Amino acid sequence: MLLSLENLLRATLLAHLKKTYDLEPAQLAVAQPPQAAMGDFACPICFELARTLRRAPAKIAEEIVAQIVLPSAFNRIEVAGGGYLNVFLRRDFLWQQMVTASRDAGLQVQFPGKVIVEHTNINPNKAAHIGHLRNAVLGDTFVRLLRHRGEQVEVQNYIDNTGVQVADVVVGFEHLEPMPPAALAADIAALQRLRAEAIKAGHLSPPPHCVALAPEAPPRPTFSFDYRCWDLYARVSQTFEQRPESLAWRSSTLQAIEAGPDAPGTAGTTAQLGELVGTAVVHAHLATMQRINVRYDLLPRESEILHLHFWDTAFQLLKKSAAIRLESSGKNAGCWVMDKAGSGVEIETEPEAGDAKVIVRSNGTVTYVGKDIAYQLWKLGLLGREFQYQPFSTYPDGHTVWTTASTAASGAVPAPAFGKASAVFNVIDARQNYLQEVVVAGLRALGFDQAAEHSVHFSYEMVALTPRCAQELGYTLSTADAKRPYVQVSGRRGFGVKADDLLDRLIMNAWQQVAQRQPELAVAEQLDLGITIAVGALRYFLLKFTKSTVIAFDFAEALSFEGETGPYVQYAAVRAANILRKQSGELTAGNPASLLEDIALWELVRLAARLDAAVETAIISREPAHLARYAFQLAQEFNNFYHHHPVLTEANLERRATLLQLVAIVERQLNTALGLLGIGVPRAM
RNA sequence: GCGCCCGUAGCUCAGCUGGAUAGAGCAUCUGGCUUCGAACCAGAGGGUCGGGAGUUCGAAUCUCUCCGGGCGCACCA
Numbered sequence: 001m002l003l004s005l006e007n008l009l010r011a012t013l014l015a016h017l018k019k020t021y022d023l024e025p026a027q028l029a030v031a032q033p034p035q036a037a038m039g040d041f042a043c044p045i046c047f048e049l050a051r052t053l054r055r056a057p058a059k060i061a062e063e064i065v066a067q068i069v070l071p072s073a074f075n076r077i078e079v080a081g082g083g084y085l086n087v088f089l090r091r092d093f094l095w096q097q098m099v100t101a102s103r104d105a106g107l108q109v110q111f112p113g114k115v116i117v118e119h120t121n122i123n124p125n126k127a128a129h130i131g132h133l134r135n136a137v138l139g140d141t142f143v144r145l146l147r148h149r150g151e152q153v154e155v156q157n158y159i160d161n162t163g164v165q166v167a168d169v170v171v172g173f174e175h176l177e178p179m180p181p182a183a184l185a186a187d188i189a190a191l192q193r194l195r196a197e198a199i200k201a202g203h204l205s206p207p208p209h210c211v212a213l214a215p216e217a218p219p220r221p222t223f224s225f226d227y228r229c230w231d232l233y234a235r236v237s238q239t240f241e242q243r244p245e246s247l248a249w250r251s252s253t254l255q256a257i258e259a260g261p262d263a264p265g266t267a268g269t270t271a272q273l274g275e276l277v278g279t280a281v282v283h284a285h286l287a288t289m290q291r292i293n294v295r296y297d298l299l300p301r302e303s304e305i306l307h308l309h310f311w312d313t314a315f316q317l318l319k320k321s322a323a324i325r326l327e328s329s330g331k332n333a334g335c336w337v338m339d340k341a342g343s344g345v346e347i348e349t350e351p352e353a354g355d356a357k358v359i360v361r362s363n364g365t366v367t368y369v370g371k372d373i374a375y376q377l378w379k380l381g382l383l384g385r386e387f388q389y390q391p392f393s394t395y396p397d398g399h400t401v402w403t404t405a406s407t408a409a410s411g412a413v414p415a416p417a418f419g420k421a422s423a424v425f426n427v428i429d430a431r432q433n434y435l436q437e438v439v440v441a442g443l444r445a446l447g448f449d450q451a452a453e454h455s456v457h458f459s460y461e462m463v464a465l466t467p468r469c470a471q472e473l474g475y476t477l478s479t480a481d482a483k484r485p486y487v488q489v490s491g492r493r494g495f496g497v498k499a500d501d502l503l504d505r506l507i508m509n510a511w512q513q514v515a516q517r518q519p520e521l522a523v524a525e526q527l528d529l530g531i532t533i534a535v536g537a538l539r540y541f542l543l544k545f546t547k548s549t550v551i552a553f554d555f556a557e558a559l560s561f562e563g564e565t566g567p568y569v570q571y572a573a574v575r576a577a578n579i580l581r582k583q584s585g586e587l588t589a590g591n592p593a594s595l596l597e598d599i600a601l602w603e604l605v606r607l608a609a610r611l612d613a614a615v616e617t618a619i620i621s622r623e624p625a626h627l628a629r630y631a632f633q634l635a636q637e638f639n640n641f642y643h644h645h646p647v648l649t650e651a652n653l654e655r656r657a658t659l660l661q662l663v664a665i666v667e668r669q670l671n672t673a674l675g676l677l678g679i680g681v682p683r684a685m
Numbered sequence: 686g687c688g689c690c691c692g693u694a695g696c697u698c699a700g701c702u703g704g705a706u707a708g709a710g711c712a713u714c715u716g717g718c719u720u721c722g723a724a725c726c727a728g729a730g731g732g733u734c735g736g737g738a739g740u741u742c743g744a745a746u747c748u749c750u751c752c753g754g755g756c757g758c759a760c761c762a
Contacts (some may be wrong), residue, residue: 044703193691437689484754563711564710614701643717
């Protein structure tokens, strides 16, 4: 509500300035006064006008206040602080709006057609770790924000199934733990069966993933193929380090995987292993992400980018527009390169060898940047080629995740129309800033300036570990590392916190606390509540930091359920729900006028009305942390209210009715905010 | 060497397009459960916003510079 009221105020002021002074300022800042008693909006425009009008700010402000006619939503306008225009809302007006409507009309669709958000993008060769969780939670929350605004959003999770990382694990299954495809397939099936049985037997938390919650239950790795790959990948990397000659395995494996299982002249077993590994790990990742309420629509695979000649098409385009050139000499001889100067960033610099980025290697294979340019073009509907699709898996509610394929599905259900978005957001960590710049420069070089404009790198900083946390996990650090503020995780070294391990610990923790507080509940019920709380804690923890902050992960902090945490916000929502559940009779209108004279109550109403403004800010700044902070703030003010205003025991019935209405308003806004953060509200806690 | 990011309370971090007295959480100390659940609330102490210069009526916020820390700069993704 405050969003549209702020827009209304801004429009009114602008119209007045135009009419009275013939001024049209490009920006008109509207802020909140430091104290609620000073008003609901504050506009410092008169300080700026002082120069052009050559009069004191306070004088201008007085004149405006005397002349301007405000819409009925506003109570009055006054001069304050030497020239601010402070505007007061009609309190009963906002109250009525909050009672009747749940949505702010100021929140409007900005992208025509469809928006694509690409996130998660984990190499399908090992279990997900906390860094991947940050990516997925940021991306998923941004998707929720966009959808809340009314945007049509398609969620894509890019699968690099033909890269070095998968090849390395396949090397493991070929040379370190030799295994023919049939045996590996049987192993994977057996793991899936074991997992299903354990879930059935009640040893594990709800499907689809497994959590060894009971102490006597077998440990997770028994069930998880992605865990097995985690260890094997580290072993292979170690082997490469110790015996460099074994690196030959990697290149031959990589080539076999890129060629595919049907490549002529080969048995195709290496590629089959690659597909088995990739597919099984992606299933594991989807299960992990489903535990934290993250879902997808489409899994585009790199193998199809190659086999369906997406790259060949992009290659032709790039050559035709002279965006890339064949290097004839120097260290990049034989490669197709793109000059950095082509990005327009460094036009002045001499085109030296170091300024070029290799797009096609001298052996004819394409680099990541090349493949990503092709993929970006497709997402924006500019490539002129299409994927085929097959269903990959289905969520319990029936929503199907599709994957790209070389041949179309034979089933009755046709695939949705994927791609052709008007804007694309790529959630990729900040270490890839440079590469993402090159990709966008590629779009520009092709003449797709608008597409480049609408291809946004949603960049965020990594999750590292505090030295203490690393040592807690059993890793020995060098004395230099031990003194650093944080140390990086490394999949190659098998060094990091696995996503499912962290979730298991969080759930154990939450479950224990629920069991203490709610001993009368059935264990299954306690567990269910524990899971909701654990996921709330995790998602909030990952969202409360702004994207540019490196998260130095520490168990103590992440496992906390007190203070600025997800459970704190959930607790406020549960309290509000409890009051509403225990009150009898219907919510009546009450008489808010006298109640809202209490400035503290008015502030709570006003804050509750700011939800959609917080959403809009979060979208524009691409900063979900804004909404997380807002949710916390609302919870905080509600908890304060809770302690100072007993509702159910209020003797004055009219006052009681109004208080109840207020609780209902706050509860609705808290639930919406939590939902946008991907956090559920427990029935009790 | 070049590019990007960070430096705010003892610790971890907010601070939106420059605006009024720089805010949270944790930790420390104090007080509050016969109450709609204390995973809570109230109060206290704690900051020359890394240093310096500039722009401005006004700078934690913008510009420059220096110092300190991080991440990139592959025919890996």
